[in-house]
Amino acid sequence: MSFDLTAYMTELARAVDLALGRFLPAESEPPETLHRAMRYSVFAGGKRLRPVLVVAGAEAVGGRPDDVMPTACAVEMIHTYSLIHDDLPAMDNDDFRRGMPTNHKVFGEALAILAGDALLTLAFRLLADNVTAASAGSRLHDVLVEISDAAGSPGMVGGQVADIECEGKPADAEIVDYIHTHKTAALIRASIRAGAILSGATPAQLDALGVVGNALGLAFQIMDDILDVTATSEELGKTAGKDQAQQKATYPAVHGIEVSRRRAQALVAEAHAALAPFGPRSRPLRELGTFMIERRA
Amino acid sequence: MSFDLTAYMTELARAVDLALGRFLPAESEPPETLHRAMRYSVFAGGKRLRPVLVVAGAEAVGGRPDDVMPTACAVEMIHTYSLIHDDLPAMDNDDFRRGMPTNHKVFGEALAILAGDALLTLAFRLLADNVTAASAGSRLHDVLVEISDAAGSPGMVGGQVADIECEGKPADAEIVDYIHTHKTAALIRASIRAGAILSGATPAQLDALGVVGNALGLAFQIMDDILDVTATSEELGKTAGKDQAQQKATYPAVHGIEVSRRRAQALVAEAHAALAPFGPRSRPLRELGTFMIERRA
Numbered sequence: 242m243s244f245d246l247t248a249y250m251t252e253l254a255r256a257v258d259l260a261l262g263r264f265l266p267a268e269s270e271p272p273e274t275l276h277r278a279m280r281y282s283v284f285a286g287g288k289r290l291r292p293v294l295v296v297a298g299a300e301a302v303g304g305r306p307d308d309v310m311p312t313a314c315a316v317e318m319i320h321t322y323s324l325i326h327d328d329l330p331a332m333d334n335d336d337f338r339r340g341m342p343t344n345h346k347v348f349g350e351a352l353a354i355l356a357g358d359a360l361l362t363l364a365f366r367l368l369a370d371n372v373t374a375a376s377a378g379s380r381l382h383d384v385l386v387e388i389s390d391a392a393g394s395p396g397m398v399g400g401q402v403a404d405i406e407c408e409g410k411p412a413d414a415e416i417v418d419y420i421h422t423h424k425t426a427a428l429i430r431a432s433i434r435a436g437a438i439l440s441g442a443t444p445a446q447l448d449a450l451g452v453v454g455n456a457l458g459l460a461f462q463i464m465d466d467i468l469d470v471t472a473t474s475e476e477l478g479k480t481a482g483k484d485q486a487q488q489k490a491t492y493p494a495v496h497g498i499e500v501s502r503r504r505a506q507a508l509v510a511e512a513h514a515a516l517a518p519f520g521p522r523s524r525p526l527r528e529l530g531t532f533m534i535e536r537r538a
Numbered sequence: 539m540s541f542d543l544t545a546y547m548t549e550l551a552r553a554v555d556l557a558l559g560r561f562l563p564a565e566s567e568p569p570e571t572l573h574r575a576m577r578y579s580v581f582a583g584g585k586r587l588r589p590v591l592v593v594a595g596a597e598a599v600g601g602r603p604d605d606v607m608p609t610a611c612a613v614e615m616i617h618t619y620s621l622i623h624d625d626l627p628a629m630d631n632d633d634f635r636r637g638m639p640t641n642h643k644v645f646g647e648a649l650a651i652l653a654g655d656a657l658l659t660l661a662f663r664l665l666a667d668n669v670t671a672a673s674a675g676s677r678l679h680d681v682l683v684e685i686s687d688a689a690g691s692p693g694m695v696g697g698q699v700a701d702i703e704c705e706g707k708p709a710d711a712e713i714v715d716y717i718h719t720h721k722t723a724a725l726i727r728a729s730i731r732a733g734a735i736l737s738g739a740t741p742a743q744l745d746a747l748g749v750v751g752n753a754l755g756l757a758f759q760i761m762d763d764i765l766d767v768t769a770t771s772e773e774l775g776k777t778a779g780k781d782q783a784q785q786k787a788t789y790p791a792v793h794g795i796e797v798s799r800r801r802a803q804a805l806v807a808e809a810h811a812a813l814a815p816f817g818p819r820s821r822p823l824r825e826l827g828t829f830m831i832e833r834r835a
Contacts (some may be wrong), residue, residue: 271696272703274699322655351626351629354626354628357655358654363690378678381679389659392659394572402571
């Protein structure tokens with residue numbers, strides 16, 4: 242059976258963009274600058290990887306893309322808010338992101354902070370709206386726990402704090418794993434599981450998808466670290482070699498390129514093994530795993 | 539029938555503090571600095587007015603304080619996150635809050651931004667945990683909509699953007715109403731209604747509590763504006779006269795002190811009228827309304 246991952250991702254990204262456009266407040270509504278700032282970063286490009294993973298997680302247990310679209314958009318908003326805040330002068334102080342000036346370079350720091358806050362808040366509104374049937378209340382509860390833990394101090398925010406605190410210090414394997422697992426893998430894992438929860442996954446399926454999500458999330462970040470070393474700025478749409486310049490804790494810095502690459506491959510193999518019981522419905526997730534380690538940017 | 543508002547508020551504030559201590563991550567858990575920063579601002583004092591309003595909103599329709607405590611703590615975390623971000627150098631640039639150094643003065647800007655992000659995220663986790671019974675799923679949905687709209691771009695964040703954009707410009711009555719309604723009244727209104735939603739309020743009751751919440755929230759902020767002019771820094775625990783120095787859009791600046799005071803009194807009278815159908819169970823909300831305009835700090 243043939244499966245065209247590029248077509249799958251392109252089609253979903255288009256559907257996600259349309260939905261994001263509907264869910265975000267219009268630029269013509271006051272306060273206009275806030276809504277412009279929110280939309281600027283949400284529509285600054287990107288593969289919509291996390292929304293695609295929400296959909297693939299749903300499909301792995303028999304769910305349909307349309308039924309998880311608000312949640313797919315919610316995780317993209319959370320991802321976008323985290324990029325806006327991470328780019329701030331007080332944090333990574335980045336001027337460019339995906340080839341465009343960062344949010345605070347265009348709108349100023351105050352608006353950038355507030356646009357991030359508003360996107361995070363709107364994300365939870367979308368999670369709520371994805372589950373309206375009273376009978377599905379426990380699914381809404383479970384999705385909220387999944388996403389808030391992955392995004393907050395036990396997950397992404399905790400990882401960003403560790404990342405900042407380790408800058409310029411000699412990194413070891415344990416710290417890099419902590420940072421990558423929390424800062425990147427947690428939300429990727431939660432994206433897959435949230436789609437599955439909404440689609441009625443069993444506890445055993447959710448356990449397996451937790452393994453898948455953790456492995457794919459870590460593999461994704463390891464490849465990100467590797468590409469920062471091996472790809473050009475043009476390929477990446479952001480400054481290459483920045484991790485080393487900022488003395489960031491990365492996989493290549495601790496393990497070298499080749500060991501890092503093998504580790505990413507092993508993680509994807511682990512994800513593929515955990516997906517076996519799901520059968521053909523998990524084909525998108527399988528292929529997304531392969532994509533994680535074969536991508537060039 | 540006698541009712542001791544001071545005792546009511548003190549007792550509830552103590553219960554809220556205990557619950558907040560349980561819900562917040564321990565300082566001993568990594569990343570320790572993040573958890574210290576979160577706890578620092580949550581426990582920097584304050585009347586716990588919004589949590590008290592969640593409880594009073596619940597009681598007005600027959601609910602019990604214990605049953606809404608996670609939601610009460612969630613709105614306090616949202617309020618605290620908003621103060622941390624508002625105090626940042628890029629926003630109001632405040633060094634002191636309730637007589638203590640602001641979060642970024644103690645932990646640095648990066649941690650202050652992230653502590654705010656983590657508190658906002660944790661708040662939604664608490665909202666989820668307040669409703670575990672699947673049968674109450676629609677209440678969870680309604681509470682999430684209530685709180686996220688009040689906290690996000692249609693509410694508090696939108697109000698803060700308007701506040702920043704109007705600084706130093708001549709304010710008019712319409713703009714001040716917009717700012718106060720969004721920045722302050724929205725979350726106060728949502729606090730009262732969230733408590734009521736969780737306690738099974740009817741649509742008619744929720745409509746009435748919307749009127750009450752809007753009136754009390756606006757009255758509260760008008761009194762805040764007035765106290766900034768008439769009270770001392772010692773009474774306020776923050777720099778008095780700062781609104782005028784920063785050319786903030788305030789009620790006294792637009793209407794003068796006496797008209798502002800009468801407007802606050804009229805709003806509380808409006809709230810009292812809307813509470814009449816609730817009978818004796820709404821006594822705490824009634825008294826809280828009176829407190830809003832009689833407080834000295």
